[in-house]
Amino acid sequence: MNITLNKKQAIAIASIAAAGIVLAALILGTGKSNPAPAPAAKAEAHAEKKDEHGHEAVEGRLELTAAQSRAAGVVIATAAPGRIQTTVALPGEIRFNEDRTAHVVPRLSGVVEAVQADLGQLVKKGQVLAVIASTALSEQRSELLSAQRRLSLARSTYEREEKLWREKISAEQDYLQAQQTWREAEIAVQNAQQKLSALGAGSGGKGPLNRYDIRAPFDGMVLEKHITLGEAVKEDANIFVISDLSTVWAEIAVPAKDLATVRMGGKAVVKASAFDASAQGTITYVGALLGEQTRTAKARISLLNPDMAWRPGLFVTVEVVSGEADAPVTVHSTAIQTVEDKPVVFVQVKDGYQATPVVLGRSDGKLTHIKQGLAAGTPYAAQGSFVLKSELGKDAAGHEH
Template sequence: MKINKVINMKSKLTVLLVLMMSLVLFVSCKKKEVKAPAEKAVNIRVQAVEEKALRPFVETIGTLNPNEEVIVSAEVDGILRNVNVDNGTAVSKGMLLAVIDDTDYGLEVKRAEAALRQAQAIYENTKLEFGRKQSLYKEQLVTQQQFDDVSTRLSLAEADVERAKAALLLAKQKLIKTRIYSPLSGYIKEKKASAGDYVKNGTNMFVIIQNNPVKLNFTVTEKDVGKLKKGHDVIFKVDAFPGREFKGKVNIIYPSLEEKTRTLQVEALVPNPDNALKPGLFAHVILYTGSERNTILVPIISLLYEGEKVKVFVVEGDRAKERPVKTESKYGEMMEITEGIKEGEQVVVVGQQNLSEGVKVNVAR
């Protein structure tokens, strides 16, 4: 009996020991479970990838310039008697702008006319004499020398008439040039002389600009050069008319890039019938470079750059997935994507800098 009691006691002690060890292991495991940190989700915001039918374009800044700008100069010397225009005056082609005193030039014309009449009279007399001497020479009543003399004088008289005609023409041209006319329709940008001034041949008197059409000059970057063609549509706005849109067409694509900036100069012609557009205004330019096409768009803020590589993060379930993408044209705050994502996917627009492949995310609503 004592032996059985001892055995029972040992069995109970063994069971108790096993239970205690199990309890210790259970508590230990519980502690380990409590210490293991739960995976923390990164808070993000997303936006759906869009597909829209859009025309590709390039955005840039330009400057408006006159279609033509000419300097009108005096072509004769003299005192300005009249100036008929001022800064800002609208002028038409052929309009009288100013008059230089023509008194001396009028007298020069009269002297040239008198000289021509005299030369013509001498020529006519010499011509008659030549006719008489020619008849006498045929009858051998005058010598060869006498006939040669009158023949020479006739040639000289004829040359004098031509010189007198040229002098008269020059005098008349100078007289005409005392009246200064506009060579084109436009506006007086700058008046450089006033009535009473003494001007000389070559003195600048007026600067005239033609504003219809106007030129829109702008540059495009090296990567956009291949997209340009003469005749492409250009749309732009100016700060002076914030609610108005202006249109033109590419007229000139310059043949080479500027070495320092690696940009190409482009010129467009813009109709300006109401003269609203003024040379010197800055323009916010959109240059269309192709026809309308279906375009995948993402917000520019979603793009992450690593050197020349570009990527975005999209959400699949509760995980972030990294996607390398290829970009094309910019459309305001959106960027065209040609490869890497498709319409309807959720692209991360806030918090993407904190993501890596496969990270758990929490999408803010």
């Protein structure tokens, strides 16, 4: 019985093997008669990633009509040769223009009777900042008044003696003596007036002789105030600091290797670190000595500051042009976007734009050198490229769904 079962099993196994051989032959025959289409499919897929200029596409072509392009703010330019400036960027800080910053001192001791300026206030030249009652000033003005009265008397005496001398009534010696006294009285008045002028005080007019008005030396802003009502101040007390902020300095530390680039009279671009602002200024000073610790030289750039945007203490970056170089293919820096972590330029093609990968060279912020990926004469989106990038992202998201 066991022998019979083994024979049946052997027959079944042989039948399965024979069927497998036949099936394999059929499959091999089919493969020979119909070649695999995979290479053609790959070539077609690869062809789909090329535009009419032969540029490789990152995520395909973006179709936009002319009206849609205008609505998106797209401006077309042509890749062309250009000259790119190379710059040196140095950190700096905005500081007061020390040539237009004054430490106001009373020049006379006294007691504060009034304070008419506050911190941060804009003042005009000659505006009263504070009033001081000074005994020293009272004495100076009294001296002037006495000298003026002596001068008036001396002039009258001289005129009388001159008349008597011409009429042969009095001696010439009396006339000459009166003339000498008159000249000395004039000198005394001039001396008293110059003392008051040096103090910045007038004769006092009809007001109190001890009133001393402290005035602003020029238009500016009150940066410091060290004076209060009723306080006794000395003649050399630093009671106000006023600075004219219509011009400021951008001060930088220049390493020895960059001293050949940063030169007096050169132009520099100052950019704020805290907000988007830039301005062009002139290098007005470059230090002749290097610091012992820093091994750098100080330099400063003078900036116009009409809107008071450049505040002292603000950190800035100063870019100084160090040279220029010609590039065979350049585009506007605003045209460059990043797609799939690659820099691209949106090239204008039929019925739309193609995101074209490029290899970037040097840039001066306005123009960028394109080393590879773009030929001179190629039209591209110089402005509005960010909108095109956004639209391209929307298309990609739509295809995924």
